[in-house]
Amino acid sequence: MDSLRIIDQAIISYDIEEDKNEQLLIQSKPELKSKERRQQIQILEQSRKIRTLSLIGLISGLLLISAIALLIYFLLSNRAQAKNQLIEQEYQLDQMKSDLFLNIAHELRTPMTLILGPLSELETNDNLSAREKRCFKLIRSNSERLVVMADEILQVSKLGQEKMVVSLERIPLKLTLHQIWAGYQTLADKRLIAYKFEVALDQDLWIKAEKVKLEKILGELISNALKYSEKNDQVAVTAKIYNGQLEITVKDSGPGIDPAEQQQIFKRYYQSSKAGKRKLGGVGLGLSIVKSMVDGLEGSIRVESELGEGTSFIVLLPITLSDDASDDETYSNSSTINLPDVQSNKEHTPTIAALSKRNEEDDLNRPTVLVVDDQVDMLDFICDILYEDYHVLKAMNGKRGLEILLSGAYRVDLIVSDIMMPEMDGLEMLDYIKKQEELKSIPIIFLSAFPEDEPRIITLSEGINDFISKPFNRNSLLLRCHKVLLRVNEKSIKDMV
Structure with a gap:
């Protein structure tokens, strides 16, 4: 629009100037010699040609600038559109993958019941041979592994579809962290890993926090560290209050993470391309779940790692200190911690002796x-x-x-x-x-x-x-x-x- 306005103004100025020159020529005195008049006419014609060429050049320049501007606009628009389409395609592919895994996870739970249920009854037989016990143990461990994978997929789907609801409760910080840590002591001992709890917090420090999600976040990081550690490696959990936030660090002396992969590990379904890590299995959801929960609690998580030097995951969570103890609140060392493993899918109950057995009388x-x-x-x-x-x-x-x-x-x-x-x-x-x-x-x-x-x-x-x-x-x-x-x-x- 600005270019057209400039062209219109140039044409109007040109016409006005031509009218002035013609009036001057008409008003010239009759006594001027014809030769002088012819010279004057030639000068006016040359001036007219120069102005005409200038006007054409101006119009051509403006049209060229406009064409270049339109070309740049269309190129940028197409690039932005192509980028948006790529983002949409990636989202749809990720959604399709999530839906597929979600359906598989749901379908797995029924056959897992039909495997683990009868297996529990078979395992109670006191006359099993050593080989039979090993076979049953193999069936159980792999079935429970499938259950854990299914639970992770279901959890990720739930986090993506619903806004996280934060439910704060009053907890003793050091005791809670120690209970979560202690839940993995047996696994660490079994794998001959030096497992340390280095939390220098006041035993009487109580906070208001989302306990269930704290258990899942720390539990997943510990489980991940033990998973990638080998015999004689070290895994340590540390925690401190820093600038009004709870800082939790899970550090291991394992193989470390390639710098090129450190920005990818929190993405859903991402798995390391390294052969040694791929063989450990999983579907690449654990750290994605942790990241979603930390974000939902308005915290942050980062990774520090060097190949051959180990890895540290540092979590920062906002907390509220609590010192208003209620008389009816109790919290003991025997409090149950819901660890993110297969134990959460079992119910360790005694035999139902109180239920009457079938007989003719009753x-x-x-x-x-x-x-x-x-x-x-x-x-x-x-x-x-x-x-x-x-x-x-x-x-x-x-x-x-x-x-x-x-x-x-x-x-x-x-x-x-x-x-x-x-x-x-x-x-x-x-x-x-x-x-x-x-x-x-x-x-x-x-x-x-x-x-x-x-x-x-x-x-x-x-x-x-x-x-x-x-x-x-x-x-x-x-x-x-x-x-x-x-x-x-x-x-x-x-x-x-």
């Missing part, structure tokens, strides 16, 4: 349990566990389960149901049951390969139902069923009183 007094699951193997596995202590009814989906409930042919005392099923899933069945006066008092235990569903299920359950995440074992299921029925019976007695 056959009529046994509770009736409706089991709803679309996986035939899982349905049979659950029914086999419950058969000795309960009357068991089967249903392949929520719709069939409702048909059994509404038929009135059975008095169902407990429902054990999967969530994801065809025709009618567990949540739809739950919604219908809670609206029926004659059914709403029946407690429900949900089974799911989706651990992230637990808060939503517990909310819907009105405090009556329970939730079991796959994989689970025999004792775990029996204990949950027993506790739910006991809780319902206690509530019924209170209501009667």
Whole structure:
């Protein structure tokens, strides 16, 4: 627009100048000789040509500048568009990879239940040979490894889809850090690694922090350090308060990280190209989870490493000091730490001796349990566990389960149901049951390969139902069923009183 305005102004100035010259020529005195007049006309014509050429040059220059500017604009626009398209393609590929791994992780949890469940029963046999024990141990260790991988994928998906909710609680800092550290002592001893806890903090220092995420962050860093360390290497955990922040360092004397890879290790699914590290396995999610959690807590994490000299991960987390102890708060050395390993997927429970065994005398007094699951193997596995202590009814989906409930042919005392099923899933069945006066008092235990569903299920359950995440074992299921029925019976007695 500016270029066109300049051209218009130049043309107008040119026309005005021409008009002035013509008026001067007309007003010339008649007495001037014809020769002088011809010279004057020639001068005017030459001046006109010069101005015309100047105007053409000006217009050409402006057009050239405009063309160059437009070319630069289109080049930059195309480059920005190409960059945006590349970013979008990378995002879509990453999303497709995440969705694929997520679906695989969910699908793994059901067969893992059907492997680890029967395996737990087989391992209780006192007559196993040494070879059989080794085989069972190999099956368990690799199955549990798959469970850990599935849990990591599910955790990353959850972090990416939801805004992190920070839940602060008052904890003794040094004791909490020591408990997390101590959870890996056995592994360090087994691998002959010098494992140190060098935290010079006041024993009475209490803070307000997100304890669960602190456990996962530190636990993952320790596990990672031990994983890449070898016999006679050292792994040390240090911590201090620095500028109002908690600084935690996990240092190892292992092989170190190549400088070219240090900016990549926090990315999802990234794995080192080094053959020695690739053979250690994993899907490359551990440090990505740590980074997501640290960012969610408004902290920072960095890595310092040299090849052959070891690696240090330094985490900075904002904290709030706490000295307002409550009388009802207790915290002891026996507090449970939820470590990020396969132990979190087990429930170490005693044999359910309190549950009556099936016999003719109490056959009529046994509770009736409706089991709803679309996986035939899982349905049979659950029914086999419950058969000795309960009357068991089967249903392949929520719709069939409702048909059994509404038929009135059975008095169902407990429902054990999967969530994801065809025709009618567990949540739809739950919604219908809670609206029926004659059914709403029946407690429900949900089974799911989706651990992230637990808060939503517990909310819907009105405090009556329970939730079991796959994989689970025999004792775990029996204990949950027993506790739910006991809780319902206690509530019924209170209501009667």
